[in-house]
Amino acid sequence: MPSTPHHGPPLLPTEGNYSICSMHPSNFTRGLTGVNLQMDEMTTWALWLSIVAMCLIIIIARLIQGGVSRLRHLFNLRTDPLQQAYWARNGTVIWPWLKKNLVYAALRKKRHNRNLQVGRLNMGTIPSRFHTLLLTLYILSNVAYCCLLNFKSCNKSALLAELRGRTGHLAFVNMMPLMIFAGRNNAFIPLLRVSFDTFNILHRWIGRLVVVEAIVHTGAWMAAKHIADTKEGNKNGMMEALYGSPFLSWGTVSLVSMIFVLVQASSAIRHLAYETFLHLHQLLAFIAFLGAAIHGHQGQLPLTNYVYATIAFWFLERLIRLSKIIYRNFGLRSSTRVIVEALPEACRVTFELKRPWELRPGCHVYAHFPTLTWSLSSHPFSIAWYDTRPTPYRSLEDEKLPSSIKDLDPPLPSRTTTSITLIMSKKEGMTSKLHALARASPSGIINIRGFIEGPYGGQESLHSYGTILLFAGGVGITHQLSHVRDLLETYNDATSAVRKIVLIWSVRSQDAFDWVHPWMTEIFQMPHRRQVLKVLLFVTKPRHAGDVVSRSNQVQMFGGRCKPGRIVEEEFEKRAGAMAVTVCGPGAFADEVRAATRERVQEGVVDFMEESFSW
Numbered sequence: 374m375p376s377t378p379h380h381g382p383p384l385l386p387t388e389g390n391y392s393i394c395s396m397h398p399s400n401f402t403r404g405l406t407g408v409n410l411q412m413d414e415m416t417t418w419a420l421w422l423s424i425v426a427m428c429l430i431i432i433i434a435r436l437i438q439g440g441v442s443r444l445r446h447l448f449n450l451r452t453d454p455l456q457q458a459y460w461a462r463n464g465t466v467i468w469p470w471l472k473k474n475l476v477y478a479a480l481r482k483k484r485h486n487r488n489l490q491v492g493r494l495n496m497g498t499i500p501s502r503f504h505t506l507l508l509t510l511y512i513l514s515n516v517a518y519c520c521l522l523n524f525k526s527c528n529k530s531a532l533l534a535e536l537r538g539r540t541g542h543l544a545f546v547n548m549m550p551l552m553i554f555a556g557r558n559n560a561f562i563p564l565l566r567v568s569f570d571t572f573n574i575l576h577r578w579i580g581r582l583v584v585v586e587a588i589v590h591t592g593a594w595m596a597a598k599h600i601a602d603t604k605e606g607n608k609n610g611m612m613e614a615l616y617g618s619p620f621l622s623w624g625t626v627s628l629v630s631m632i633f634v635l636v637q638a639s640s641a642i643r644h645l646a647y648e649t650f651l652h653l654h655q656l657l658a659f660i661a662f663l664g665a666a667i668h669g670h671q672g673q674l675p676l677t678n679y680v681y682a683t684i685a686f687w688f689l690e691r692l693i694r695l696s697k698i699i700y701r702n703f704g705l706r707s708s709t710r711v712i713v714e715a716l717p718e719a720c721r722v723t724f725e726l727k728r729p730w731e732l733r734p735g736c737h738v739y740a741h742f743p744t745l746t747w748s749l750s751s752h753p754f755s756i757a758w759y760d761t762r763p764t765p766y767r768s769l770e771d772e773k774l775p776s777s778i779k780d781l782d783p784p785l786p787s788r789t790t791t792s793i794t795l796i797m798s799k800k801e802g803m804t805s806k807l808h809a810l811a812r813a814s815p816s817g818i819i820n821i822r823g824f825i826e827g828p829y830g831g832q833e834s835l836h837s838y839g840t841i842l843l844f845a846g847g848v849g850i851t852h853q854l855s856h857v858r859d860l861l862e863t864y865n866d867a868t869s870a871v872r873k874i875v876l877i878w879s880v881r882s883q884d885a886f887d888w889v890h891p892w893m894t895e896i897f898q899m900p901h902r903r904q905v906l907k908v909l910l911f912v913t914k915p916r917h918a919g920d921v922v923s924r925s926n927q928v929q930m931f932g933g934r935c936k937p938g939r940i941v942e943e944e945f946e947k948r949a950g951a952m953a954v955t956v957c958g959p960g961a962f963a964d965e966v967r968a969a970t971r972e973r974v975q976e977g978v979v980d981f982m983e984e985s986f987s988w
Contacts, residue, residue: 398530398601402594402614407534409523410675413542416518417676420546423514427507431565445951446837449870457839457870457950461977469975477981478502483968486960486985488640497640498960498987500574508578515543515582519589530597537593544586545669545676548662551579552683556690557739557829566832570985577638584631591628620671627664630657648746648802662687694826698741701728702824711742711823715811716796717884719848720804723794724825730791732759733831734859735852735984740795742823745806751826752803753986754795755957757851758858758892761791793825796888798848833982835860836869839950844937844966845878846958847885852984853878853957854892861899861906872905872949879911879935879962883920886910903927911935935962941969951978957985 393407401407445460463469479485480499489496500508519539526532553559554576562569595611602610615621634657636642643650662684669677702709704727714721722740739751799808811819835841835856843853857876863869880886886893896902910930915921921932941954952973956966963983970981 393531394527396528396531398528398597398604401528401530401534402598402601404672405538405674407531408538409535410538412521413539413675416521416539416543417546419518420514420543423511424550428561428565431567435566442834442837446870449837449839449950450867452870454839454872454949457872460839460950461948461952463975463978466975472974472981473971475503475506477967477971477974479964479967480505483964485967486963486983486987488960491641494641495644497643500578504571504574508575512578512582515547515586518543519586530600533593533597533600537590537597540586540590540593541674542676544583544590545665545674545679547579547583547586548665548683549679549686551576551583552662552686554579556686557826558690558693562829563832568832568985569829570987573987580638581635584635587628587631591624620668623664623671624668625664627661627668630661630664633657634661659687698824698826701726701730701826703727708822709824711821713807713811713819713821715808715814715817716887717882718799718808719885719888720797720799720808720811721794721888722797722807722823723792724823726791726793726825728791729761730759730793730828732756732791732793732828732855734835734855735833736828736831736855737852737984737986738793738795738825738827738829740797740823740825742803742807742821744822745803745810753829754797755849755852755855755984756793756828757796757854757889758794759791759855796848796851830984833955835953835955836863836871837951838953838980839870840873840944840948840952841871841875842941842944842952842954843874843876844935844954844956844958844962845876846935846956846962847880848888849957849959849984850878850885850889851957853955854889854896856955857896857906858892858899861896861902864905865900870950873944873947874906875909875940875944876906877909877911877935877937877940879913879958881912881914882916883912909935909940937962937966938969938972941966941973945973945977945979948977951980953980953982955982955984957983960985 396406449457449460478501480502484499485501486498488498519536522532522535522539524532526535553561554572557569559569559572561567562572598611598614602608607613615625634654637650637657638654662680666677666680666684668674669680707727709727710725712723712725714723724740735755737753737755739753741751797804797807799805807821810821811817841856841860843856845853853876857874860869860871860874864871896906906927908928910928911934912921912930912932913934915932921930923929923931945952954966954970956963963985967981967983970979973979974981
């Protein structure tokens, strides 16, 4: 938070008309006196180049992965399992080693997405080893840039001014990736094929970095101001400056808002009342950015345009989201129709959309129910099932008296209607209210106002793998169903390399089977299902031991907890071609699947994919 604005050319720390050593300390509390703009610009370029370099490395790695996957896909379209043996072996030792020890690895042992609990407080998750490496390099680079100061300066106030300028400069620069990484329409997600969940982790840590830099920035100014006031004998100089200058006042508003964001964004507070957190978080963040923009404008500070661009991106991202919602959900005379059916401990929610969607397996959407909550909050849900069908209708031009016999029974024009169905497990907040409303209905089914935003995700294709293991825990089955359906369809069309699909679903009780009963019935009726698909069901708390009965070798049911390590080991030994392991479920369950997969990546081609919504 630099002090009072300086008009005119910046005063750099050089021996010009004034000697740094003899300058009064108050000169370093205003304007850009003592600020090393040249070094600030160099650190800006270094920071952006490091981000670009990391993106290029990921893009190159993705291109190589994509090329190998494409070749594997094309060469195995019409092969039998034995002919895929070549693609089951690793062609190098470097990439499998990196997958086991860096890319797929938890920071320590197994724990990654399992929440840390302190009493009843949820303290969040631990970044993976790869995430930790990226964050450590990024944070340490910022620390290094802040330490590139002239420690030989003969004037302590000049050193503080240089530190103030550097930290303020870097805080402005970091605001750009901070905002970009928070957006659902982040262009880097499809470009790098990196999940929104990963960018969310980066967003949180860069946000903490910005707040720390803003605090150091302000602390450096306060230290220099204290030195100057002490020399002048002015005990109230700091408070007079803060209250008397709009420049300083708006900088203070920005800093205080950032500190509030830092506190209320802690995992414990987020999980206590997420909807309240979300809207307060957005409000405080906007005030912080607005205060920083006015602060920079008042002081004619370098890189103020970064803050303007950040705010502009914030509005643009929300405009894109609003445009998607309006286009997908609203027509000239009607809007999306929502049907809610109460199920045991969950709801089956179907959205009949006004326009067709192009959906990829593994997509998710954000559901809005404005009549249930006081705000336009939204929650992510995997798409469990979707249907596209022609729907006849009459237009106004068709509503006219017939003029001939042929006009008495004309064919109706048709339009395409897409319906998307979600399973919403009953939790606190919106899902609990929705379930209560549906249960209160005599039929257990209600119509309600709502709309969805999306689709998002679905970046990974499974078509090039011969063996695919789909792990699901609880409501995580919704993510895997679309993959099962897609893989069976492509197998029947001979457009994928898949020869073996194993769906593993772990639930607490058999009641959860009602969630997906109609879709599993449809899947079991698909051609060649018995040749490709095996389903393993695990019921951790069955009502009666006699209820756990396997119907066939293709659909097996077990009582007790699922043991991913044993399943991955058995299926790895009997795999056909390259193997993919995907998981969607509770954090502890996903961590077990991750650990089991890591044990096999150096023994053959095994890729791991996880769908998670950490918040």
